[in-house]
Amino acid sequence: MKLRMFLPLLVLVVLIGFFIVGLQRDPTVLPSALIDQPAPAFVLPRLDDPSRTTSLDEYLGAPVLVNVWGSWCVGCWQEHPVLMMISASGEIPIYGLDYKDDPQAARQLLATSGDPYTVTAFDGDGRVGIDWGVYGAPETFLVDADGRIRFKYVGPLSERAWREELLPRIRALREEGS
Numbered sequence: 001m002k003l004r005m006f007l008p009l010l011v012l013v014v015l016i017g018f019f020i021v022g023l024q025r026d027p028t029v030l031p032s033a034l035i036d037q038p039a040p041a042f043v044l045p046r047l048d049d050p051s052r053t054t055s056l057d058e059y060l061g062a063p064v065l066v067n068v069w070g071s072w073c074v075g076c077w078q079e080h081p082v083l084m085m086i087s088a089s090g091e092i093p094i095y096g097l098d099y100k101d102d103p104q105a106a107r108q109l110l111a112t113s114g115d116p117y118t119v120t121a122f123d124g125d126g127r128v129g130i131d132w133g134v135y136g137a138p139e140t141f142l143v144d145a146d147g148r149i150r151f152k153y154v155g156p157l158s159e160r161a162w163r164e165e166l167l168p169r170i171r172a173l174r175e176e177g178s
Contacts, residue, residue, distance in 0.1 A: 039148065044097075047106055076138045076156070
């Protein structure tokens, strides 16, 4: 009888505990089994010229960012000026992965807003995105010179995220020679 009286209180305390833990987590940090693992290989058509392909092998030799985006993605539009700034800085090449998109809309977006990407691969059916563990767009991966994923940023990149999250990791990779 007493247990029935305390059961709702016990359930409430447990739920409050889950809410407190959940509120302390950073929503841009999603666990990825691919961190420090080789990036999944791919060969995809290029967005700018679908008769040509691009592959992960082209990205190797120096650290790169791989940015998953789509013209349908509001967050991608928000981060676009930051990607343009990063590209203009010359700090690191950015490769695009146009994810589940209309290629004409994607080309139009880059033509009107600027193209921060060295090359953009077109992943129309999203299979490569699935291989990379993409939850949605935008997502940005830091890949080292050997093709290992070193960091994953989920959500629109901001100047602050660039300065505090990505740039220190990029410089650390350069210092260690990856």
